[in-house]
Amino acid sequence: MTELLAIVTLGLMFSLFLGLLRILRGPGAGNRMLAAQLIGTTGVAMLLLLSLLLDQYALIDVALILALLAAVAAAAFTGQQRESGHD
Amino acid sequence: MLTTQWLYALSGCLLLALGLRSALLHPALLQRILAINVMGSGVFMLLIAIAYRGPGMPPDPIPHALVLTGIVVAVSATALALALARRLTREQPHD
């Protein structure tokens, strides 16, 4: 089983690499935010697998925090301040 | 040191150098603040790599404690730097 977990972790890392290409290429901030979102979700998945692989159950808590805060970046990106010049 | 330690420690050195270079040379204020954060992350990575003792071995907790507080201090310092930058932008309008 650990063998499989290691393979899948590595597979997720490759998948993340593809996401990196999109974050570098864009075009525009919207596309980059999408890629950042995917990188976050992949990070959550990798932390869960690493927690088993390395026998560190606290990494599940790290994944939980990343999951709970996964929408913050998008909200801060799209949110507008009340008196911020342009509309 | 273990191979893993070397990989992370050397990456930490590289991040420190990358951050330092941009902190000195980048024309924009915001990116310079980011660069200082990258420098900090490089130092953190170096410390955590030194604390690592291999799989299944408990790592050295002291660098962990240092980095843990360092992260919180770094974000506060970043907020202070951004507040300074905001004040600066407000006082000298660009156009």
Add this chain to the structure above:
Amino acid sequence: MTDILASLLIMAGLFFFMAGSIGLLRFPDLYSRLHALTKADNLGLGLLIIGLALHLRDPLIALKLLLIWLAVLAAGATSAHLIARHARRREKHV
């Protein structure tokens, strides 16, 4: 037996993550990429989490894993909505 099922689910999860990433890279515009992304969030992480929960057989950890999935699902849907709305508004402005 459950471990075989768990392995299959975990591998299926990886498949959807891969599909999501490839979609994000290959699809032509932001809106279709959004759809690719939700596959990774919903199905990829979901299958992976069910697989891990089956493998661990610890109800408390399973509960935490379920919470993580729900949080990512909600955050993913919200982010997708926010980013799409933002992009639409910008298009109207231009």
Add this chain to the structure above:
Amino acid sequence: MNATMLLIFDALLLASIIGLAWAALASADARRSVILFIAFGLLLAVAWGRLLAPDVALAEAAIGAGLTGALLLAALQWQPRKTADTTNSEQPTHTLLETGFRWLVTLLCAALAGMLAWSLTQIDAGTAKDALANAVAANIDASGVSNPVTAVLLNFRAYDTLLELAVLLTAVLGIFALGPAQAGYRIAGPVFSSLTRWLTPLLILTAGYLLWVGAHAPGGAFQAGATLAAAGVVLRLAGRDQIGLPRGNALRIALGAGVGMFLLVGLALFALGRPFLGYPPAWAGALILLIETAAMLAIAATLVSAFIGGQPTEEKTRC
């Protein structure tokens, strides 16, 4: 087999981290830099987890995903238009002297990295590197907690942590001195608002959980404080006026609570004839929890104030 795969994983993770940092700092477009930097922070949390530093990973996750990102994206709103919208089309041109200077700086930075790397080989030769770690392991039973990182932070090196909290306080006072808070956010749409409704209590609950488990497992005041602060950030992004941050004197008390409680406990012990912050082993656990609770509230108040970018004012909030 597994070790080899983990090594490949490490190499790819580090390549991603370095690549993101490079691209973020090479760009002249502020938006691009910030988004790449956010992704960089996410991967750092994975790296800390990989190196068996879950305490650090928890703090990085809460701060990277909950605070730094929101802080930097908010900063984009007041960026001078010129730098915010610059694309690669207008590459600055350098004179020969400037180019030479840039190369010199680059070379010096590279030399610094090289020297640092060389110094690492010297650490390895020494035998003292485990002395401190062994000292922690030998005394952990008397520390009142079983998580070694918490033991270092709140017992063995409590002085450092006290001063660390004072640094945080200084930073927030500096921010207050620089002017009024940034404008609040517009009321969010129904989707994000309804997410906020159940996310906020969950974040507060998680912060309490992290504070509690910090005694025997990864967690503690700093991670819990950062998570609590993230709840405040979420509420502010949703356009709420009440984000749980007290005002006026109550805010001052909250900001000073960490340093205050530390000093109070330290001086009380001093008065009882013990060294400053030298807890009696039987009480250590309870005293640490007391200090950590105050520190968590202070850290959360500090970070939320830092995110707002100034002292919250009374009249603006009544919209």
